[in-house]
Amino acid sequence: MxxxxxxxxxxxxxxxxxxxxxxxxxxxxxxxxxxxxxxxxxxxxxxxxxxxxxxxxxxxLARSGEYCQILSELTAIVAPRPLDSPKNSDSDGGLEYLLVRCAQAVAAGDSSRAFALVSDIKGALWRSSGSMGCLCRTISFFVDALTARLEGFGAQVYAAMAKEVTxxxxxxxxxxxxxxxxxxxxxxxxxxxxxxxxxxxxxxxxxxxxxxxxxxxxxxxxxxxxxxxxxxxxxxxxxxxxxxxxxxxxxxxxxxxxxxxxxxxxxxxxxxxxxxxxxxxxxxxxxxxxxxxxxxxxxxxxxxxxxxxxxxxxxxxxxxxxxxxxxxxxxxxxxxxxxxxxxxxxxxxxxxxxxxxxxxxxxxxxxxxxxxxxxxxxxxxxxxxxxxxxxxxxxxxxxxxxxxxxxxxxxxxxxxxxxxxxxxxxxxxxxxxxxxxxxxxxxxxxxxxxxxxxxxxxxxxxxxxxxxxxxx
Missing domain, CATH: 3.40.50.150 (Vaccinia Virus protein VP39)
Incomplete structure (x- = not known):
């Protein structure tokens, strides 16, 4: 474009x-x-x-050690899976659409649907990791944040990320x-x-x-x-x-x-x-x-x-x-x-x-x-x-x-x-x-x-x- x-x-x-x-x-x-x-x-x-x-x-950095494990564990909480609908492509627009739907599920308290959408998005991001553009990277930050919110570890993960910025x-x-x-x-x-x-x-x-x-x-x-x-x-x-x-x-x-x-x-x-x-x-x-x-x-x-x-x-x-x-x-x-x-x-x-x-x-x-x-x-x-x-x-x-x-x-x-x-x-x-x-x-x-x-x-x-x- x-x-x-x-x-x-x-x-x-x-x-x-x-x-x-x-x-x-x-x-x-x-x-x-x-x-x-x-x-x-x-x-x-x-x-x-x-x-x-x-x-x-x-x-x-030493003080943040207790939280670093949480960061690594959260990345593996939801395994990526193939998109189950050909309608949802790996394009940036498709990923953004899925991300908003996931946020809507989180807001509605539908955790099972939210986790499924997180898995879909992670799968698409994983497939495009070799050529991840700016929007994909941004979406990945939001997916990680949604995952932390769903698991109830938002404050702990944020503390770890804040301490990593020295x-x-x-x-x-x-x-x-x-x-x-x-x-x-x-x-x-x-x-x-x-x-x-x-x-x-x-x-x-x-x-x-x-x-x-x-x-x-x-x-x-x-x-x-x-x-x-x-x-x-x-x-x-x-x-x-x-x-x-x-x-x-x-x-x-x-x-x-x-x-x-x-x-x-x-x-x-x-x-x-x-x-x-x-x-x-x-x-x-x-x-x-x-x-x-x-x-x-x-x-x-x-x-x-x-x-x-x-x-x-x-x-x-x-x-x-x-x-x-x-x-x-x-x-x-x-x-x-x-x-x-x-x-x-x-x-x-x-x-x-x-x-x-x-x-x-x-x-x-x-x-x-x-x-x-x-x-x-x-x-x-x-x-x-x-x-x-x-x-x-x-x-x-x-x-x-x-x-x-x-x-x-x-x-x-x-x-x-x-x-x-x-x-x-x-x-x-x-x-x-x-x-x-x-x-x-x-x-x-x-x-x-x-x-x-x-x-x-x-x-x-x-x-x-x-x-x-x-x-x-």
Whole structure:
């Protein structure tokens, strides 16, 4: 099948909502040609060379040993069998049809029918294993997740898969090579640099900081500011089981010192971000930032006062930050209804895996890592429920409505920032990959599907007049 140009498909898909779509820039990123990203690469290398990180990976793999057997046993639970109907072919369309039927059987509680369909699909996948395409690989991840759900081992298998993705793999692959992450970080950093012009003190609260590799680019840029760098403080918030925040802080302090930037780091280790109290100091520019992590906040699916997402956004708005920067996976995969969530996830990952395949072409290490992460996330979406399900992505339109209810207003993306973000693609060029804008959201799409969305916000200004408050 001939490839379909995104300039037509993405445009058709988005213009129905009044959006306009722009193609990627053709010129290479000037700053990349000058080696401006080298600070980030050197920072990642320093983390990789840390001996403590090596021990952490070995310990992590050892702890996952008790679950690895479950992974291998699940692959053999249902033996593949020949398809019993000539109507169901081994084509990708036929496999997808069988997969949805299997999910319907699972949703209806018909386990015998579901197991039979799992066996059919595995048989077809086994026969095509020598030439398995992107869709077949994606279907195999969903089949494994359905099998784990049927057997009641979803949480255990997900835990094993999560522990198999070590820090060394995460950093050595250098996810900055993935346009989605590289562009989202550039989007945030360019907004912060614009805001920090002339500021004497800048405070960034980063929810989901992980290893902090978003910030070397910003620190280096601030060090080259005319008139000298500001005092920079970063409050890193993350879950204690995800990352060692003390180590992240130590590395960032070392890097800032090497650049001559006055720097302070504060660690906040927490599982419940909506409950943590952040203190804003006087005379500082405050920025709240989160890249691809707010989807892990719990969501009741309602506009309730105790909804963690509503509470979180309300708390952030109450800090009156100068800027709130948000990047999200844009997909409706948070529904408590299994079948709806399954179908939405399948449609999303069909496109996302194609995008990942294009990005990782000719890079076997990155390709293997990306597949491992995708399989892990699909396992959680399909096979886990309740508090065990942590992948709860929502569309950018849902996040947009929540932010506005919390008291935020959108900050328009300037042409200068927009062009810089687009140019950060570097050498990655693909006609199926492109950009669109919707209000203050900058969207990244693949074949007409929005995959990632970035936005900038600020609290609505309030004017007190004769004892009354008026929103401007």
């Amino acid at each position: 001939a490839s379909i140009d995104l300039s037509s498909m993405l445009k058709c898909a988005l213009l129905r909502h009044g959006l306009r779509q722009d193609p990627p820039l053709e010129d290479d990123d000037e700053e990349a040609r000058k080696g401006f990203m080298d600070p980030t690469v050197s920072y990642i290398s320093s983390v990789l060379l840390d001996d403590d990180g090596d021990n952490e990976d070995h310990d992590q 820090r060394r793999q995460y950093l050595s692959v250098r996810l900055l090579n993935l346009p989605c992450l590289k562009l989202s970080q550039r989007f945030a950093n360019e907004h912060i640099l614009e805001l920090a012009r002339g500021a004497r003190r800048v405070h960034i609260v980063d929810y989901g900081i992980q290893y902090g590799f978003q910030w070397p680019y910003l620190i280096k840029a601030l060090s080259q500011r005319s008139g000298g760098p500001p005092e920079l403080k970063i409050t890193g918030v993350d879950c204690p089981h995800v990352v060692n925040l003390a180590e992240t802080g130590r590395k960032l302090v070392e890097f800032a010192r090497s650049c001559g930037v006055p720097f302070e780091f504060m660690a906040v280790a927490s599982e419940n971000w909506e409950k943590e109290r952040i203190i804003r100091c006087k005379n500082e520019v405050l920025v709240v930032n989160s890249v691809l992590r707010l989807r892990h906040l719990r969501d009741h699916g309602t506009v309730a006062v105790d909804n963690p997402r509503e509470v979180f956004l309300g708390k952030i708005c109450g800090l009156r930050p100068d800027l709130f920067l948000q990047t999200e996976i844009s997909a409706d995969m948070g529904s408590p209804l299994f079948l709806q969530r399954f179908k939405n996830a399948l449609e999303f990952y069909k496109q996302k895996m194609e995008y990942f395949e294009a990005v990782a072409e000719g890079k076997p290490e990155e390709h293997g890592f990306i597949q491992k992460v995708a399989a892990r996330d699909i396992m959680n979406i399909v096979a886990c429920e309740g508090l065990e399900r942590v992948e709860r992505a929502a569309s950018y339109r849902v996040w947009d409505a929540r932010a506005k209810r919390a008291g935020f207003e959108g900050v328009a993306v300037t042409e200068e920032i927009y062009d810089k973000v687009r140019s950060a693609c570097g050498k990655f060029r693909n006609p199926n990959f492109g950009f669109a804008r919707d209000g203050n959201w900058m969207l990244l799409g693949w074949k007409g599907t929005v995959l990632y969305a970035m936005s900038a916000w600020r609290p609505k200004r309030v004017l007190q007049v004769a004892g009354m408050f008026q929103v401007l």
